[in-house]
Amino acid sequence: MPCVGGAEVRGLRLGRVCGVPVVVRRGWAAVAALLTWAFEPVVDDQVPGLGAGAYAVSAAFAVLLYASVLVHELGHSLLARRLGLGVTRIEIGPLGGGSLLAQEPAGRRHEAAIAAVGPVCSLVLGALGTLAAGAAPDGGVARALALELAVANLLVGVVNLLPGLPFDGGRVLVALRSGGPGGRLRGVRSAALAGRTLALVVAGAPFAAALAGWTRLDLALVVLAAASGAWLWVSSAAAARTSELRLRVPGLRAGALLSQPLRLPGDTPVSEALRRAGGAGVAVVDGLGRPVAYASARQLRTVPELRRPWTAVGGLAAPLGPAVTATLGGRELLDTLAGSPAEAYGVTAGAVDGTAELVGVLVARDVAAALGAASQPVAYPRRAPGARLRTSRKDVV
Template identity: 50%
Template sequence: MRTSGGIVLARVGGVPVVVRPSWLVVALVITWVFGPVLADAVPGLGGWAYAASAAFTVLLYASVLVHELGHVVVARAFGLPVHRVELSLLGGGSHLGASAPVPGREAAVAAAGPALSLLLGAVGLAVGQAAADGTLLRALLVQVAVANLLVGLVNLLPGLPLDGGRVLTAAVWKATGRRPTGARAGAWGGRAVAVLALVVPVALDVAADGVAEPLPVLLGLALALPLWLAASAALEAAQLSERVPRLSAGALVQPAVAVLGATPVSEAMRRAAEAGARALVVVAADGRPVAVADEQRLSAVPDARRPWTTAADASHRLAAGSAIRSDLTGEDLLSALHNAPAPEYLVLTPDGQVSGVLAARDVRRALGGPA
């Protein structure tokens, strides 16, 4: 069955396993690279080397799936929803529907994947070493085991988006009592890991040959760039999450005066200036609010047109959900705005009185985004 951007390969415990088309690219590259490796390890394999390499690729991604299912099992044991597991260009990923509420659970969910990879690696290595030397079974088991050990160890590096970055996030969260601080630490750890990924291939090449060849440099860039971008995105998300709790409709509201729709903008702005207000609430004859205009919308009316433009024409008409309470803060405020997208909102006090006008651009500015 197809889903957005991928194919549902199977469902494990009700969780869809989605394979992205980009997975095929990596699978083909791995098959091509490991064909000669297996040909050298197994005498007489000949033309079957690439078929054996394809089997290695399947086993490797099966191991990646087991790694991701480790996250899934622990997350569901803690009651966290899991949307899907993906296999893609960068390996695998588990998409949870919610974050762990406490650092201990966050660390446990993150560590479960690498723990399973290391366990598979250790068991595979032991079984592979017991198999007859020079056989395809031994070569496959050892190669898959080594790959699992590398996956487990690399994922434990302390930087987002790796699992070790989530463990670091949980540790700093536990120490400071603040999740955003932990996320910032994990993101900076991710940037450090990205620099390491760039430097190590080049350093190994220089140590071996005394000069940096183009291929190790390109390999370092290919490893470092996605890690740096993901860590930077995590840092931006952490900074955003620090600002969200400080959001307040009451703090961002622009004081407003009420005017009838037929009032010229010039007269409406004069009344607003006298009242120390910055916005308008356009009301019907019965006093019911029908439209709003913030300071920027009013200023956009050219001076020469203000006496001839009515307040109703210069305002944004209120729609369902465009009235919000002045005591909304943080996630509750963002949820209210998300449920009824609009450029401006009417802000009411808890007892239903008009407090003023809230501009969506002011919320974006408070979150550090473009106005």
């Protein structure tokens, strides 16, 4: 499925396919081995007498299945590139794949087309597999592989066209519902609601079939349907949350999120810092009164109450990350912060250099809260044990 991203690459790089970088995520081999084991009885049933060779045919099916996933994702990527969008890479994971685009599609039609072309490619592969299976001789390896690949691709194509997140059909629905009042946010929420509705339908399907008299209620089928429905519910919510976060990214500005925490020397007792800061974080300053570190109220409160009068703030504070300008925003701001994780950053009014004066502090949790992800953990750097900050006894407010 297509999405916007450019995070760190983790996995095996396979080079380029049609000019698009391809990465295989960790865990692929384990799932491929599981598919090989699961498909072996099917091969042995369709092509008797292969013996141990059935595992080789089953392994070939697993490889061809992932190749089909690659074709599906190439459909997304090549059309996106044809429409003028950059493609960062294709990722093939243990349970599917993804096409990472460098930017959002320019319009709703482009977005819908890019999302829909992947399932169409899968359906085309399914049709070709069906034709190949019909032309292959009965009881042969070629017929068995073609038939199973046809079924798998037709299933992938149909399922991905379902109109709900996280499927490609859900992204088509996002594009179709993004016009008018509410814009894209309405489209995302509509597709997320559709995805959760599909989750309930999947989970309740065995009971509905049993009530209709189509089949008997089977415990294994109930467990499988419940697990599939739960996965779909969680995945739909996660896809919606990610889409909503991306909508908030362009509006981020360091200057709008900066704070002016109480400035204190590093040898200030924690008890005094908590009293004076009124439950907020504090900035630790150097001998010239410049903020060099930051301690959140949460960190200060981790000190037992009896030890607070004897514990210095400087021993708890984490050094400020690289300074950023107040005008920095959007994706550039997030990329800058992600490149140098810290609890807080200095903010300057003008160019960032050695003489730039800090006009405030940008706290990482405030950025997360602005994105609606305040509950997400933030990676903070740890100072080496015994490390000290150069501070002054002068209290700068």
